[in-house]
Structures are given as structure tokens and as C-alpha cells.
Amino acid sequence: MLERSYSGVDSKAACTAVAHDLSLKTLFGVETSLAYHPEIIALLNRAKELASILAFNVSLISPLFSILQSVSDVLYGKLLKLRKLVLDEIDNQLKSNQQPHQELPFSTYMVLRNRRDNEGEQKIFRHVHEVFVTAGHTVASKLSNTICFLAVLPDIQERAWQEQYEIFGNDIRDPTIEELSQMKFLDRFLKESFRFLGPPFLGKEATADINVDGITIPRGAIVVYLLRYIKLHPKYWNNPNIFDPDRFLDENDYLKFSYSPFGIGIRNCPGEYYGTIFLKIALSKMLRRIKFRPVEKDFRFEDIKFKSYLFLEVDNPPKLQIEKRT
Numbered sequence: 550m551l552e553r554s555y556s557g558v559d560s561k562a563a564c565t566a567v568a569h570d571l572s573l574k575t576l577f578g579v580e581t582s583l584a585y586h587p588e589i590i591a592l593l594n595r596a597k598e599l600a601s602i603l604a605f606n607v608s609l610i611s612p613l614f615s616i617l618q619s620v621s622d623v624l625y626g627k628l629l630k631l632r633k634l635v636l637d638e639i640d641n642q643l644k645s646n647q648q649p650h651q652e653l654p655f656s657t658y659m660v661l662r663n664r665r666d667n668e669g670e671q672k673i674f675r676h677v678h679e680v681f682v683t684a685g686h687t688v689a690s691k692l693s694n695t696i697c698f699l700a701v702l703p704d705i706q707e708r709a710w711q712e713q714y715e716i717f718g719n720d721i722r723d724p725t726i727e728e729l730s731q732m733k734f735l736d737r738f739l740k741e742s743f744r745f746l747g748p749p750f751l752g753k754e755a756t757a758d759i760n761v762d763g764i765t766i767p768r769g770a771i772v773v774y775l776l777r778y779i780k781l782h783p784k785y786w787n788n789p790n791i792f793d794p795d796r797f798l799d800e801n802d803y804l805k806f807s808y809s810p811f812g813i814g815i816r817n818c819p820g821e822y823y824g825t826i827f828l829k830i831a832l833s834k835m836l837r838r839i840k841f842r843p844v845e846k847d848f849r850f851e852d853i854k855f856k857s858y859l860f861l862e863v864d865n866p867p868k869l870q871i872e873k874r875t
């Protein structure tokens with residue numbers, strides 16, 4: 550039960566718990582309440598940091614493979630409690646499930662199939678862990694970072710709340726798909742947030758010789774495109790460093806490929822729809838219930854520092870004060 554207000558809330562830990570709980574619930578049908586397990590949250594965040602160090606130093610993976618394997622086994626070992634929570638819940642679900650297995654959540658069905666194929670528990674848990682990383686960490690970091698933007702941009706937060714009020718009045722029920730599609734300002738807010746938060750760069754291998762402005766990129770070359778640079782370049786955006794959701798009012802105002810937070814082409818993100826819907830539901834529910842502001846009152850958007858993990862993330866999230874809306 551929310552009291553009137555809390556001060557000093559660590560949005561990163563809170564959002565890691567919420568996002569992982571929800572992705573486990575959606576994809577495995579498992580209830581975990583990770584907010585009551587701060588040590589698991591800390592380990593999950595450490596695992597993400599390890600993964601991002603490797604992502605930026607792929608050349609280390611091969612020479613250090615056996616060391617990395619042991620580090621990751623220690624990490625998985627420490628996550629035993631989580632493994633138990635998840636696998637016990639899946640077992641309960643399977644025991645009480647009267648439907649054919651195809652009716653189970655997709656990921657539970659995958660675990661079951663792995664078991665039938667006699668995969669070891671370690672391998673099965675790795676499958677569960679992959680879901681944490683792709684579905685849990687991505688939305689957790691986006692959720693905590695967008696809350697941080699709302700907190701330090703009170704006018705934007707007020708407009709986002711106003712839109713919710715127009716759709717729901719004082720009702721705090723879950724939104725329907727139709728109501729989600731009415732949240733145009735929230736859409737623009739998320740788009741603008743992703744301009745600051747998406748991956749700093751993406752890499753692709755050229756599958757054929759490609760000619761770009763007279764320069765030939767040979768087949769097999771790795772092409773790295775610097776998204777961060779493009780998304781904040783004054784050639785493509787007016788006042789690129791200003792946080793302005795309304796720049797997305799007219800989609801013709803920006804070049805298609807100067808904005809691609811979910812990647813481009815056939816290997817783009819398959820979780821785009823899930824991730825966006827997740828964030829809209831979570832933010833809609835929060836905006837209607839609470840107001841965020843930084844404990845340090847002078848903290849402004851310009852004070853935010855970004856750091857590259859797998860994605861760009863707010864490196865210095867302010868502690869938040871949250872206040873219940875009446």
C-alpha cells in the first residue's frame with residue numbers, strides 16, 4: 550500500500566524487480582516478487598554489466614573463454630535461489646495444468662521441451678536467463694531511465710499525466726489495447742526517450758559488395774554504424790540535445806534511418822512490440838498513481854550523464870521522491 554510519499558527511491562533497483570517479475574509472468578506464467586530479493590536484483594545488474602563489457606570487447610571472449618566460463622558459472626551458481634523460484638513455479642504450473650502443453654506460456658513450453666530432450670538443468674536455466682537479459686534488462690533499464698526523464702522534466706510529466714487523465718479520469722484500472730493506442734503523447738515521449746537511450750552503435754556484415762557514394766564496401770566487411778552520433782547530429786535533428794517529444798509530431802521531419810532504436814533489417818529486434826507495450830502499460834499505471842521528482846531539486850535534464858552498457862543508460866540516476874496523486 551502506497552503511503553503519501555517516499556523519498557530516496559532507487560529507481561534502477563525498483564524497475565529491475567518490476568520488469569523481471571513482469572517478463573517472467575508474461576513469458577513463463579511465473580510469480581516471483583523480486584522486490585523481496587534485493588540480492589538477486591544486485592546479481593542480475595552485475596550480470597548485465599559483465600555482458601556489456603564483453604559486448605564491447607568481443608576480442609577478449611576467445612582468449613579468456615575458460616575464465617569467462619567459470620565467472621559465468623559462479624554467477625549462475627549465485628542465482629540458484631532465482632533458478633529455484635522459477636523452476637519450482639514452472640513445475641507447479643505443469644502439475645496443476647490440465648490443458649495440453651501447447652496452452653502453456655511459450656517459454657514454459659520451451660523449458661518442457663528442453664526437459665523432454667534431456668537438457669541439463671544448467672542449460673535449461675540458461676534459456677530462462679536469456680529471457681531475463683533480452684526481455685527483462687532491456688525494459689528494466691528503459692523503464693527506470695524514462696522515469697528519471699519524467700522526474701527531471703516536470704512539464705513533460707504533467708503533459709503525460711494530463712493525457713492519462715483525459716483517457717481514464719481518476720480510474721486506475723489496467724489500460725485496454727484501444728486505450729493504449731490513444732496515448733499519442735506517451736508514444737512521442739517514448740520515441741524521444743529512445744533517441745537518447747538506444748544502442749550507441751550497431752554492426753552488420755555486408756553480404757554483397759555495396760556501393761555507397763562511390764565507395765565500395767566489400768562483401769564480408771563489418772559495417773558499424775554509429776547510432777548515437779546520428780541520433781544527436783544537428784544535420785538530422787533540430788536542437789538535438791533538447792528533449793522534445795513534439796519533434797515526432799510529423800514523421801516526415803526526420804530521416805527514417807536517423808532513428809532506429811530497435812535496429813534495422815531482418816535481424817532487428819523481435820521484442821519491439823512487447824517492449825513498447827510493456828513500457829506504455831507500466832508508465833500509464835504509474836503516471837496515474839504517482840508523481841516523481843528528484844530529491845535533489847536542482848537536478849536538470851542537462852545534468853544527466855549517459856553511459857554505454859549494451860544500450861545507453863543514465864549513469865547518474867537521481868534518487869527520486871515519489872508522491873501519491875490524490
Ligand code: HEM
Nearest residue numbers: 683684687688748810811812813816817818819820823824
Ligand atoms: C524496449 C526495449 C528494447 C530495445 C530498445 C531493443 C533494441 C534492440 C536492438 C537495437 C537490437 C539489435 C537489432 C539489430 O542488430 O539491428 C535488438 C535485438 C534483439 N532483441 Fe531487443 N530491444 C528491446 C526489447 C526486447 C525484448 C522485450 C525482447 C524479447 C522479448 C528482445 C529480444 C531481442 C532479440 C532476441 C534480439 C536479437 C535479434 C537477432 O539477432 O536476430 N528485445 N533489440
